[in-house]
Amino acid sequence: MEVDKGKGEAEETRKVAEADRDTVTLKSSDGKLFEVSKEAAARLSTVLAGMIAGGSIDDNGTDLKQIGSEALENVVDYCNKHANSIPSAALISSSISFNTAPFKEPEEWERKFVDRLSHDALFDLVEAANFLGMERLLDVTCHKISEMMKGKSPDQIREVFNIKNDYTKEELEEIRQELAWAFYDD
Amino acid sequence: MSIDAIPDAILELILLRIDSHFCLLDASSTCKRWRRLVADTGFLRQFSSLHGPPCSTWFDITFEPSSAAIPCDLFSLSFLQSIHVAPPDWRIRDSRGTLLLLDRDDGTFYDPVPRDMVRYKRVAPPFTSIFAGYDSLTGHLVDGEAGGGIGLSNFRVVCLLRGPAGHYNNSHYDAGVFTASGSNQQQQPWSLYSMGRSKGFEYWYSGGRKHSRVLVLRPHETTKKECRGKVCLGVTTRRDGVDRIVAFSEDGGSMTVFARVHGGGCEWAAEKSIALSLPWSETSFSWAGYAYIDHIDTARAAAALIVVTKVNLRYRVDIETNEVKVERRLEERAHACELPWPPNLRACTQLLNG
Numbered sequence: 001m002e003v004d005k006g007k008g009e010a011e012e013t014r015k016v017a018e019a020d021r022d023t024v025t026l027k028s029s030d031g032k033l034f035e036v037s038k039e040a041a042a043r044l045s046t047v048l049a050g051m052i053a054g055g056s057i058d059d060n061g062t063d064l065k066q067i068g069s070e071a072l073e074n075v076v077d078y079c080n081k082h083a084n085s086i087p088s089a090a091l092i093s094s095s096i097s098f099n100t101a102p103f104k105e106p107e108e109w110e111r112k113f114v115d116r117l118s119h120d121a122l123f124d125l126v127e128a129a130n131f132l133g134m135e136r137l138l139d140v141t142c143h144k145i146s147e148m149m150k151g152k153s154p155d156q157i158r159e160v161f162n163i164k165n166d167y168t169k170e171e172l173e174e175i176r177q178e179l180a181w182a183f184y185d186d
Numbered sequence: 187m188s189i190d191a192i193p194d195a196i197l198e199l200i201l202l203r204i205d206s207h208f209c210l211l212d213a214s215s216t217c218k219r220w221r222r223l224v225a226d227t228g229f230l231r232q233f234s235s236l237h238g239p240p241c242s243t244w245f246d247i248t249f250e251p252s253s254a255a256i257p258c259d260l261f262s263l264s265f266l267q268s269i270h271v272a273p274p275d276w277r278i279r280d281s282r283g284t285l286l287l288l289d290r291d292d293g294t295f296y297d298p299v300p301r302d303m304v305r306y307k308r309v310a311p312p313f314t315s316i317f318a319g320y321d322s323l324t325g326h327l328v329d330g331e332a333g334g335g336i337g338l339s340n341f342r343v344v345c346l347l348r349g350p351a352g353h354y355n356n357s358h359y360d361a362g363v364f365t366a367s368g369s370n371q372q373q374q375p376w377s378l379y380s381m382g383r384s385k386g387f388e389y390w391y392s393g394g395r396k397h398s399r400v401l402v403l404r405p406h407e408t409t410k411k412e413c414r415g416k417v418c419l420g421v422t423t424r425r426d427g428v429d430r431i432v433a434f435s436e437d438g439g440s441m442t443v444f445a446r447v448h449g450g451g452c453e454w455a456a457e458k459s460i461a462l463s464l465p466w467s468e469t470s471f472s473w474a475g476y477a478y479i480d481h482i483d484t485a486r487a488a489a490a491l492i493v494v495t496k497v498n499l500r501y502r503v504d505i506e507t508n509e510v511k512v513e514r515r516l517e518e519r520a521h522a523c524e525l526p527w528p529p530n531l532r533a534c535t536q537l538l539n540g
């Protein structure tokens with residue numbers, strides 16, 4: 001009984017210690033560890049918030065098997081930058097589902113944050129944001145990718161994203177005719 | 187990772203954020219997967235609820251000259267056909283003085299033919315070979331630069347050109363001029379912007395920051411007038427029923443009203459200048475790109491309408507009383523045209539959805 005009690009106390013102490021810590025450690029699929037502010041992680045990611053609340057955060061590094069180290073580094077970087085920036089009114093009220101609410105424009109630092117990323121890194125980050133339930137980061141990355149199509153012809157879009165044109169010539173003509181009103185040179 | 191590896195659900199979020207309806211349609215044409223996502227009724231509904239209906243397009247007034255002094259259908263070319271000098275597909279485009287301007291359906295313009303003589307010569311090769319890619323909408327006979335009335339050695343043909351083909355804005359107009367001097371001389375076409383129409387006259391201008399050229403077209407009239415330092419012009423009518431050209435000053439602080447010298451000549455002179463104390467003219471930015479004179483509403487008497495696109499406001503300036511009034515909002519413009527939305531995206535999606 002005494003042993004058991006002692007163990008319980010130890011657990012209690014550990015839990016308190018964990019609760020006191022203000023960072024969480026995340027582990028990427030390739031085993032790299034990253035520290036991120038607990039407050040920012042809980043605020044920006046619904047998945048991490050759930051894990052923190054549910055106590056399933058591992059002190060030695062919470063495994064995030066779906067996320068590579070490069071993407072996770074960007075996620076952590078984003079969280080840290082976010083913690084340092086003054087949250088705008090738009091961000092505070094971001095509880096509405098992004099599927100129905102009009103999109104909020106990315107802020108200047110968020111723009112810069114995604115602008116420096118390569119295409120591959122951007123796509124990885126979009127997936128990581130989706131996996132971690134990071135609504136705001138998903139918004140910012142999707143916005144960036146959609147902006148890359150701005151003012152481009154289908155050909156140019158294919159080139160930017162390296163998309164294979166899987167239409168036959170006849171199909172393309174059919175599509176053109178269907179949307180004749182939308183093409184300038186008709 | 188490539189975009190092909192992105193799950194549909196995320197790709198949908200990306201496509202939803204495209205902020206132009208046209209761009210969405212371009213994106214939907216890239217490959218079958220993208221098209222399938224966009225063609226989905228649920229997606230299109232969501233896109234519409236986020237972005238609203240597509241922006242209305244504004245159609246420019248197209249060029250429709252008023253009838254010639256002598257309507258073209260009163261002429262007959264049968265005498266030409268009877269002596270086998272003119273093929274039957276010739277049309278009379280214009281008449282002025284003793285000259286007729288003929289052309290064929292292929293856009294070739296021919297030398298004006300004096301009405302009492304059976305004589306013609308080709309002024310220009312087929313239009314398309316001179317201004318490649320242009321459509322010729324009209325040809326007008328006007329007096330030559332030498333003065334003293336029109337004649338076989340003193341005439342000009344002014345053509346309104348549309349294009350060039352592939353120009354993104356298909357309401358882009360240029361003007362080209364053929365002259366009598368030299369067998370086949372023409373000026374480089376210059377870009378034209380419609381200033382509006384008033385009492386059968388079509389007013390155009392070609393703008394530069396330093397010079398603007400005003401072209402007033404009716405079958406029997408062309409005026410070119412250099413207005414220095416004016417970048418934005420419009421035509422409007424005063425209560426006296428006489429047309430005026432209004433122009434913004436470069437700094438946006440004033441508007442100059444031009445009237446024809448002697449009431450009806452080809453020369454225009456400044457009649458008055460109106461100081462504008464509009465909100466934007468107090469700011470330091472150059473407004474020239476943001477404000478313009480409304481081409482359509484200036485047809486209403488005694489007012490020039492100024493539209494400030496930057497703040498989405500319009501002002502009506504009465505050129506007689508100098509009164510400035512805020513107008514209704516830009517979106518309510520009368521000539522809006524609804525685009526078909528949601529678009530019909532059936533091609534190449536049936537099989538995939540089925």
